[in-house]
Amino acid sequence: MILLNNDLSDLAQAIVHGKAPSSQIDTSNQNYSVAIGIEVYRNNYRGNLHDTLVGVYPVIEQLVGKDFFRLLTRRFIGQNLSRSGNLDHYGAEMADFVAAFEPAQExxxxxxxxxxxxxxxxxxxxxxxxxxxIDKLAQIPPEQYPNLILHIHPACHLVRSRYPITAIWHAHQLSASGDFHIDLDSGSSNALVSRKNDVVLVDKLTEADAAWLQSIQAGTQLGEATASTLEHYPDFNLQAALLKLVAQNVFENFTLGETP
Amino acid sequence: MNNRQILSAAIGSLLALGVVSNASAAGKNMEQCYGIAKEGHNDCSSKKSSHSCAGQATKDRDAEDFVAVPKGTCAKIAGGHLKS
Incomplete structure (x- = not known):
């Protein structure tokens, strides 16, 4: 991280916290007082971060409405500094923030x-x-299949929830059409996020598929992950799961582990 | 079926279908097409743009905003330009 010199970090502090700068920076201006000048910067700073959050959380914005979301981001921005020069890294703490955000508890x-x-x-x-x-996989002798360690693509994430979040997410996409009725008590959902041809995909996984994928994500060998999933979910269908997950571009590579 | 047979059958079907998903290749076969993005749905923008990047276009078909499209497609789109 680049450290600013004292004057600049003093100005940054003033912008973030809304205090008057104490340093030697020339803040004299004919038209504006220091306080108003700082407010202009401060407004831009917050506006930028707000726009960033709108870009990352379009579904949340639709769920709570634009005005409520503006209030929410204002509080969020007050509590969470941008810690990177790259704004794409900003906003990671939103889930925790929303969980503790009193007005959104309902x-x-x-x-x-x-x-x-x-x-x-x-x-x-x-x-x-x-x-x-697949060609490389075809060269692996079947007796070594239980030792396969499948590597997860860096764009792949599994988000498990007690609520039907996959349905909620899809209902708020541009491509969504028709009448949506989502029963919040319809049970848990496992959202699989992956990326294929530069497009982010969100798909729903069964409990069994999600449990298996979580085990694979943890680096468990194919044989052991499959056996333990079948123990808990006798209906688990590895063939269907593999075909679906490969089609969703979930795996990037594989290695062979030792026989336990 | 024992576990070993399950694995063989599952991977066998994968190999038989020859499922290939090739995501990384796609990025290299894309081009930046300016002037066609819908408000809020641009992939990014030129350096001259007034906003930061993805999803921040404030109007439709801004000449400074682009959408990544498969190579060769941009020229076929009305209003699409390869440069901002």
């Missing part, structure tokens, strides 16, 4: 929707990575 699903939107945002900006090489 919307119990809001924190999980925020977590899903952050995952989509991260997926969009994640590094490129190769897709699973």
């Amino acid at each position: 919307l119990a699903y809001l924190p999980d929707v925020a977590a899903l939107e952050w995952a989509c945002h991260c997926a969009y900006f994640a590094d490129d990575a190769a897709s699973l090489d």
